Amino acid sequence: MDWTTYILVSVIKIVITLVVLLTAVAYTVLLERKLVARIQNRWGPTRVGPFGLLQPLADGLKFILKEDLVPANVYKPLFIAAPMMSMAVALMSIAVIPIGESVTLPWLGVKTPLQITDVNIGLLFLLGVGSLSVYGIALAGWSSNSKYPLLGSLRASAQMVSYELSLGVALIGVVLIAGTLSLREIVDAQSGAWLGLVPKWNIFRGQIVGFFVFLTAAFAETNRIPFDLPESETELVAGYHTEYSSMKFAMFFIAEYTHMVTVGCVATLLFFGGWHGPSFGPEILRALLPVFWFVLKVFLFLFLYIWIRGTLPRFRYDQLMAFGWKFLLPLAIANVLVTGLAVALGA
């Protein structure tokens, strides 16, 4: 494969992934509205299209057509750059996520993995990009030159830095079991099943604590309830994006839901065996089923997200910090110790 083909294949994959991802994000929003409505015993959007299925389109149109307002006292360069940073970083992490085995592209005849790029340190890449996501929020709040956004962004940066630690430590257990940082190899390590019944997913290999810590920390990283302190409407109006409107606001919105999707992907890959699942039927079905299993698992995570949002109240800020530092982090470290011991004894 010469490098022109390489670039061509890459561009194709990027375009497809982006389109799919953005669509998924749009419909996740709809899903959330519908689900939360049902939890609250409402209907949710029903008017645009059948069952309100065209609602995301309407929302998008509305975002685009709204006046792009820039308040007078903001620090303009960063005020404009912040949402872009936020969205760009959010979209970047999808680049290393594999969604299935390799396929051979028609016409070009090139066998390529179902992944934009396969890197040896995919997990570290995810963590690195995730750690950058704090900038968008922090700078947005600061550049707004307004007190609620500033408080929101201060909270956001402290919260995200704190929980990033637990997040990273929680993943070490998985890395210890798999012995690699490559996401594809981690998934491969989870193939098969015990007695043909219980799949060898990491969550069944003792990483239940790790999964719990990861999930909690990921909720905090994505600023979702019960950790949505940076944008808690009862205290800070709308937190860091109080001053934003129109497409800039939409970018934060997209970033948040992209993060949700990414977290769902990562949880699936690391703890739930990725695309592994029952495989049967004809050739074409065998090729598509892994992707289906993957999407199903991610969907379940998104469902979980929304479910929790509809169920749990918000933490108080000091509780949030105490929980992160005094409970989650020690738990994550204990998990590393136990897993490390188990791996060392098993080796």
Next chain:
Amino acid sequence: MNLWLIPLLPLAGALLNGLFGRRFSRAGVTAVALGFPGAAFAWSLWVAAQFARLPAAAIPYSETLAAWMQAGAFRVNFAFYLDQLSLVMILVVTGVGFLIHVYSVGYMAHEGGYYRFFSYLNLFLFFMLTLVLADNYLLMFVGWEGVGLASYLLIGFWFQKDSASAAGKKAFIVNRIGDFGFLLGMFLMVKTFGSLSFGEVFPAAANLGVEGSAGVLTAIALLLLLGACGKSAQIPLHVWLPDAMEGPTPVSALIHAATMVTAGVYMVARSSPIYSRAPEALMVVAIVGCLTALFAATIGMAQNDIKRVLAYSTISQLGYMFLACGVAAYSAAIFHLMTHAFFKALLFLGAGSVIHALSGEQDMRHMGGLRRKVPWTFATMTVATLAIAGTPLFSGFFSKDEILWKAYSSPQGSPVFWAVALFTTLLTSFYMFRLWFMTFFGERRTPAGDHTHEDHVHESPPVMLVPLVILAVLSAVGGYVGVPHALGGHNSFAQFLAPVFATGEEVAVHVADAGLERLLTFLSVLAAVLGFAFAWVLYCKRPELPERITAALGGLYYAVANKYFVDEGYQAVFVRPVVEGSTEILWRGIDVGLIDDSVNQAAAGARGISGAVRKMQSGNLRSYAGWVAAGAAAVLAYMFWVGTR
């Protein structure tokens, strides 16, 4: 024989009382303070008994505890040496010392620093016993310095009093001069004999050829004499002893009358093999002793402080002892040393008892008529006075006459020495009876307007009186160990000591002229009676006479009463120039001018340079960074230059 126990027992007492005495009760302190010296005395008696059984060949008996230092062939041991001389000394020191300890229990009963006092006193005994038991000059020097230290501590016992601490310092400093001589003497000994041990030095000295070595031996002897003069308060280093009376009276009795001040005599006697080979030095010893005896006795006549009279008396009596040594009559000196220890200790203790009875009064002009109030003290003091005055049949009579006789008859002696000593006997008798009359007879002469003491005059407690009585008995009969042949005795004391001094030249010249000796004895008794008579006339019969006489004598009396202005002379000749020189040259010139100024100049220079360099320390972070960058660039450039060269 475990000689080491004798000095170590008082040391244990000193350490116990010194370190823990503050926590002991008074009874505890007393028990420690008396128990250890008492044990030392008992052990000394046991040692004496053992000694008596030793064969003559085993004397001197020596005991080596440990090596102290070794340098080439030269070595010094911690070793003790016992012969007849040191036996007499340890018995006197521990015996009299123990009695004075007992006395002190009563005397110091109402004083602060009780444990401290006894700690020092025991410490003194330790050093004194080390001194007399030492096997070599260096260990002797340790004791020598140690008794000086104890003396200093005890003179300054009431250190809150300026005069007491000044007296302590004076004693210490004057003694340093003597010690300087002693040290030089020792150096010379090491150089000449290569040893400091008695057992090696004396034979070596005896075997030294007279022609080649007389100078060296004379030098050693004179240097040792300087040390002895310091310790025994002989002219010209006598000035510290009268001032030392600032200490508590038992201290005066023990240290400054009975024991420590006789260390010089002991040392000269101990070094008799050296002195006997250095006739010139011996002559000097005799002259010093003779002069001191006369000189101190004259001063003693004019003193009014009861303790000062006794102090000058002590100096005078020490002069006798030196005179005896100087005429090579060492055993007579030691004999007198012993009897003097008895009666002078008794005199001091009696004086202490008087002072105690008068609640601290020391001026004889304010005393008088005490013989009924303090009968025991009066009786014992009378014995002592009779003894020191040379009344026949008392101890002082035998020892003093022995000295007078030797001064006349010894080959080194001369009629001049005898005449001076005889005159001194008269003076001694006079001033002692003057003291006796002024204190115990006539009427009480309290200072005008002072009636506070009147009713409080009381006899001392038994604990003080018992030692007085014992010492009185000893003063009375102590002389019978040395009754001379001329008076029908056997002079057994001299015979006992003879082996010690026989190593030197044979000095026991037996002058068969018993008649002459009896005549001289009669003359000395006559002198004593004359002195008594003068004193009786002047201070009992016609008390107004002394004033008229002193008025008539005028300048002479003034000089005598002021101790011939020796202190003032020393002040002018030695102290002033040293102080002035120190002030002007050493202090203002060298210290302030040179040393301080150089320090100041250095500081000023540092400040000047700092003032310039300070500008670098602007406190500005970026400036510092600029300097760092410049430094880094310089280092890099240098490395680059080195690398490409």
Next chain:
Amino acid sequence: MLHPILFFVFATLCVAAAVNLLAQKHPINSALSLIVVMVSLSVLYLLLGAEFVAAVQVIVYAGAIMVLFIFVIMLLNAGEEEHTHGSRVALLLGLPAVSLFAGLMVWVLGRRPGGAHLGEFLGPTKEIAHLLFRDFLLPFEVTSVLILIAIMGAVVLARREP
């Protein structure tokens, strides 16, 4: 072909961001420039085959240290920097010194032989782990102590006076 292009793109970005760091008046712009420098350097590390270092560079430097900087800037609400002239030394002595220093360094380092190929030398994470936890175990533990002390120091220093 790809290697030189990527190198020059990111090296230029790196230097440009560094220049921007110096040129900007507002510390937050400087901080963002520094983040750009760091991310560019991380790419250069990847070019040199040090993938683990590259990841850690982003996570630790860009993700943690610089967040701390921005946090502090926000906390203190630092404004544009003043134009004071407190140090003549820095300008008169420092600037020539820096020029000399950098010039010498460039001159010396620029003559080093050898080259790097893309993907030629990969530092496998496992190898680094072995090195770190076996050969460099003691320094590793010491640095953990250093971190602990730094945490305590920071807490003590930043605590409001009681």
Next chain:
Amino acid sequence: MVPISYYLVLSAILFGMGVLGFLVKRNVITLFMSIELMLNAVNLAFVAFATQWNALSGHVFVFFVMVVAAAEAAVGLAIIIAVYRTRQTLNPDRVDLLKL
């Protein structure tokens, strides 16, 4: 192929700019960032040398530098906060006395 000297020269340039920043900037936080820039430049040199000599120790050393940088940032920023609290300024030119 890119000569290793390119990386090294880049490292030298970045280091020089870090020093320069320390000299010319008038905000303590920016000065701190200049230090970080210098450390990064050094790290680049380490990695470049590691590649040249095929020795992973260079990478390990980079981690140590990072740890030191992190510790330094924590303490340094705490100091900056403390200084700002007492003097209300971040300008090093105004913080040149030991007393308040």
